[in-house]
Amino acid sequence: MQTAMTGEVKEQWVSRVISYSSQYNNGNWAADSVIGKPRVYPKYGDIPGAWAQGKKDSNQFIEVEFEQEMYIQKIEIYETYHAGAVKTISARKPDNGYEVIWKTKSVTNINSSRIFSPNFKALSFLCKVLRIDIDCLASKSWVEIDSIKITGTVPHTHNQTEPLPVINSQPVHNLNNVDQWVSRVVNYSSEYDDNSWPASCIAGEPRVYPRYGDIAGSWAQGTTDANQFVEVEFAEKIFIEKIHIYETYHAGAVKKILAKRPNGEWCTVWETERVICQNSSRIFSPSFQKLSFQCNLLRINVDCTVSGSWVEIDAIKISGTKFNFAIPPAPDDITNDLAKLVNSSMYSDIQFDVNGVKFLAHKAILCVRSEYFRAMVHFEENALKAGGQGTTQPTAPPLQSEAVYPPKQLYNALPSYDSLTQYQPAIPSGPVPGPAQYHNQLPTQAQSPIKLKDVEPGVFAVVLHYVYTHRIRPQCSPHVLPHVWRLADRFSMDGLKALAVLQLSTSLTTDNVIDIYLKVIHALPVSDNMKDVCELFMQNHMAEVVRHRTFMSLNKQLIAELTRKMVGK
16 A cells, blocks of 8 residues: 655645536636635635535535645635535545545534635545535535645655665756746726726636636726726746736737836837727737846736727736847758868868867957957957068968868867867866967967967867857756856857856756856856856755755755755745
């Protein structure tokens, strides 16, 4: 028999109604009103948006399902009218039979809303389906339930008799992407009432959609003119790229969407000169350019004159990114062709000496792609002129061609890019030098390499590859990326800086995040975004991080510091 085990503690709301005895109607008091978070509680009364029965006897019930199986430890039933009517709670077992986990001999009638959380023994089996039996006789009327929440443990996928599992070292993607529902209504023009159709109904996930009609639980206006609006707030500021408005009655009345800038000014994100009236529900997702600033406040302007009535909005969701990685893609064919020139002798006319490792490059490409390299080449030419070499930069003699050195030998003569990008450099001491400081001495011959000081070959290899391809190779070690960001900052390559942060966000694992955060990022003056990416990863994987051997080997001070970061304090 399975027994409860340690794992992630999680809360869940109802995701689906499987069955029910009766419902007052299929609109305002339908059984599926119990899905999701509360929309009526803490209000009390016969309020639309909660489940009410069609019959007032002692045999009413509802069966609900949650998204994920867990060892349930706590059940919370949000009762908003004639509370106290729950008589039995049963949990569905793995064999599909039901086990009664709580019951009472006598129900009551309480004329106030409450969260009913009965005491019961934590389940010894995984469960995601509950049945709630109700007796309406004590109240002699229907009772109303707004929501149901469960709390429990989602087990780790391992046998408890075995040692702790090996932490998954595969990168977790899309840490940067964020979806949010409205957390608070800040302001509004009017509302039909403060009970069934208030502006506050917009907060949280949809409760009416996909149904259509004048259904309680969404915002309806008190005045049906062209100047209605609602201002909503989301929990976290993000770079918004999508807005989804759930319209459930007289859709099409949105005429303008505005976002609040960091300086407090409103800017128009989208608008239309012509609103419509659509007699069906819809998710309105207008096209607009991704915001260039972080935002968590929107204003939706609504025109009710076309419908001649109020319009109803159920919910609003935004999607975007926590960090702004605005990196234009490079065409694949050009990128692949230019990648062949990285560290290649084909028509190369400039060399770099990086800690004894030679790199070949092309002045024209360097100068077109980077202001910094352009200044470096210009400095070299001026130095040659000052040394009496003439007014024209002498052409470097051709390097040994592939005809002299077969391709395989030529490849072996140059540093391996794969080996360089897997190199984990020591932390440089002191600032990265400027262009003039890169020169150990004035070159006496055109073919003399430019010597770069305090730059690691593995880091420069990534920078050079980016100059040619506008990319960082996926195989690049994440330990190198903070050093790449630092060198890109000195080279004034904003695109490479953003790309380094983006690649780090998709390369972190529980095996490398602590080492990167402490030994590299924490010791270097890198961007706050790069630190934020590591901290966000650790927050999202806190259970695995604190059990990892690297974390356990830290001293108490570092453990305390990282713990504060992960819990957001």
